[in-house]
Amino acid sequence: MRVGQGQAEGIEIRVAPHGGMRARCSVCQKPAPGYDRLPERRWQFVPLWGIATWFRYAPRRVECAEHGVIVEHIPWSDGKRPVTTAMMGFLARWARRLSWRETAQVFQSSWESVYRSVEWMVEWGLAHRQLDGVESLGVDEIHWGHGLKADNFLTVIYQIDAGCRRLLWIGKRRSEKTLRMGLQALGPELVKGLRYVCSDMWKPYLKVLAAEASHALHVLDRFHITQHMNQAVDEVRRAESSRLQAKNKDEARRLKNMRWPLLRKGSRVRGRARKKLNALLASKLATARAWKLKEAFGHFWKYKSPLWAGAFLDCWRQRAMRSRLEPMRKVARMLRAHEELLLNWFRAKGEISSGTVEGLNNKIRVVTRRSYGFRTYKAMEMALYHTLGRLPEPETAHRFC
Ligand SMILES: [Zn+2]
Structure with a gap:
C-alpha cells in the first residue's frame, strides 16, 4: 500500500494474485493454466476515511480449454470499467x-x-427483474427538455398494481411505434396477463392498446381528465383576461393571480384566495362559468354505477355545450368521443387508484428536473430506471452505505 501526499493522490492498494491458486477464465470461471500477464490497471475502490482509494493490479490471461486465451476472472471488476x-x-x-x-x-x-x-x-437489474403477476399497466407521455418536437416526448409504461408500483419501460417519442416497442419489450406473457390498462386520451396509445391488449379493461385516467378540464378553464381565463385589459381594468384585476386558485379543487381553496375566488364567482365573468362547470364535473367520480355516471355525464355535457365557452365545449366533445373508456373507470371498481399515475409522473419530473446534468437521453433513461424501476441489485456490490 502506498499513501500519497495529499488527497489528490489518495491510497493505492497493490493487489497480487494468490500464489497457490490458479486463475480462472472470465467466461466460465473454471481454473485454467496461465498464459501471460497484461499491463497494470487501476480500479477505483470505495473511499476510505474520505480518501480516494484504488486497486492496482496486472490481470493475468489464461488459456481456457473452452474459451481460448482470455483475461482471468477478477472478482472486484466487471468488464472494462475502471471502477470496482x-x-x-x-x-x-x-x-x-x-x-x-x-x-x-x-x-x-x-x-x-x-x-x-x-x-x-440498471443493466443488471433489468436482466434479473421479475415480471410475473403484473396485472395493471399505466401508459403515459412525459415531456422532456425544451420545445414541443416529437423528440421532446417520452412514453413511459408503469406497473400500477396496488402491491407494486414501478417504472417498467421508457422509450423516445409518443407514437404508436413507441408503445408497440414497449409492449414487445415487456413480452407477450406479460401483455396476456393484463387485466387493466390505464392511459390518457392520446390517440396513438388508444389505438395500440385496443389492438394489443383488448382483453384488458381500458380505463381513462382520472388525473388526465382533470388536467384537460383545468387546461380548458385556464384557456377561458387567459382569453378573457386579455379581452378585459382593453376595456374594463377593474374586472381584469379580478382575474389577476387567479390561475392557481382556479385550478385547485374548490374545497381546497382557503383564506384570501377563497375571498377572491368568491368575488370572481359572483361576477358574470366567463371564467366563473367555466370554473363552475369544472367543479360540477368533480361529482362524476363519486358514482358507483356506470349507468348513473353515464346519465350524469349526459347532463353535464349538455350544460357545457350550452355554455358558449369553446374550450369547455371541446372537453365535452372529447368526453363524448371516449365515453365507453371513461365509464370503464366505474367498471374497474376502484382497482385503479387515480393518484398512482400522477404520483409516478411527479417522481419522474423530480428526476428529469434535478440537476443531474444529463447530457444524453441514455443517461436520463438510466436515472429513471434507477430511481423508479425498483430493480433488484447485484449481491456482489457490498453495502458501504
Ligand atoms: Zn472458459
Whole structure:
C-alpha cells in the first residue's frame, strides 16, 4: 500500500494474485493454466476515511480449454470499467439520493464513473427483474427538455398494481411505434396477463392498446381528465383576461393571480384566495362559468354505477355545450368521443387508484428536473430506471452505505 501526499493522490492498494491458486477464465470461471500477464490497471475502490482509494493490479490471461486465451476472472471488476464493483454499487446507491454531479464530487469520482456505475446496476437489474403477476399497466407521455418536437416526448409504461408500483419501460417519442416497442419489450406473457390498462386520451396509445391488449379493461385516467378540464378553464381565463385589459381594468384585476386558485379543487381553496375566488364567482365573468362547470364535473367520480355516471355525464355535457365557452365545449366533445373508456373507470371498481399515475409522473419530473446534468437521453433513461424501476441489485456490490 502506498499513501500519497495529499488527497489528490489518495491510497493505492497493490493487489497480487494468490500464489497457490490458479486463475480462472472470465467466461466460465473454471481454473485454467496461465498464459501471460497484461499491463497494470487501476480500479477505483470505495473511499476510505474520505480518501480516494484504488486497486492496482496486472490481470493475468489464461488459456481456457473452452474459451481460448482470455483475461482471468477478477472478482472486484466487471468488464472494462475502471471502477470496482463495490464502488459501483456504492456510487449507484448514492446517486439515488444525490445528483450525479454531487455524488461524483463527494466521493472524489467523476460524473462519467457515476453514470457507468448506475448503468451497471440498471443493466443488471433489468436482466434479473421479475415480471410475473403484473396485472395493471399505466401508459403515459412525459415531456422532456425544451420545445414541443416529437423528440421532446417520452412514453413511459408503469406497473400500477396496488402491491407494486414501478417504472417498467421508457422509450423516445409518443407514437404508436413507441408503445408497440414497449409492449414487445415487456413480452407477450406479460401483455396476456393484463387485466387493466390505464392511459390518457392520446390517440396513438388508444389505438395500440385496443389492438394489443383488448382483453384488458381500458380505463381513462382520472388525473388526465382533470388536467384537460383545468387546461380548458385556464384557456377561458387567459382569453378573457386579455379581452378585459382593453376595456374594463377593474374586472381584469379580478382575474389577476387567479390561475392557481382556479385550478385547485374548490374545497381546497382557503383564506384570501377563497375571498377572491368568491368575488370572481359572483361576477358574470366567463371564467366563473367555466370554473363552475369544472367543479360540477368533480361529482362524476363519486358514482358507483356506470349507468348513473353515464346519465350524469349526459347532463353535464349538455350544460357545457350550452355554455358558449369553446374550450369547455371541446372537453365535452372529447368526453363524448371516449365515453365507453371513461365509464370503464366505474367498471374497474376502484382497482385503479387515480393518484398512482400522477404520483409516478411527479417522481419522474423530480428526476428529469434535478440537476443531474444529463447530457444524453441514455443517461436520463438510466436515472429513471434507477430511481423508479425498483430493480433488484447485484449481491456482489457490498453495502458501504
Ligand atoms: Zn472458459
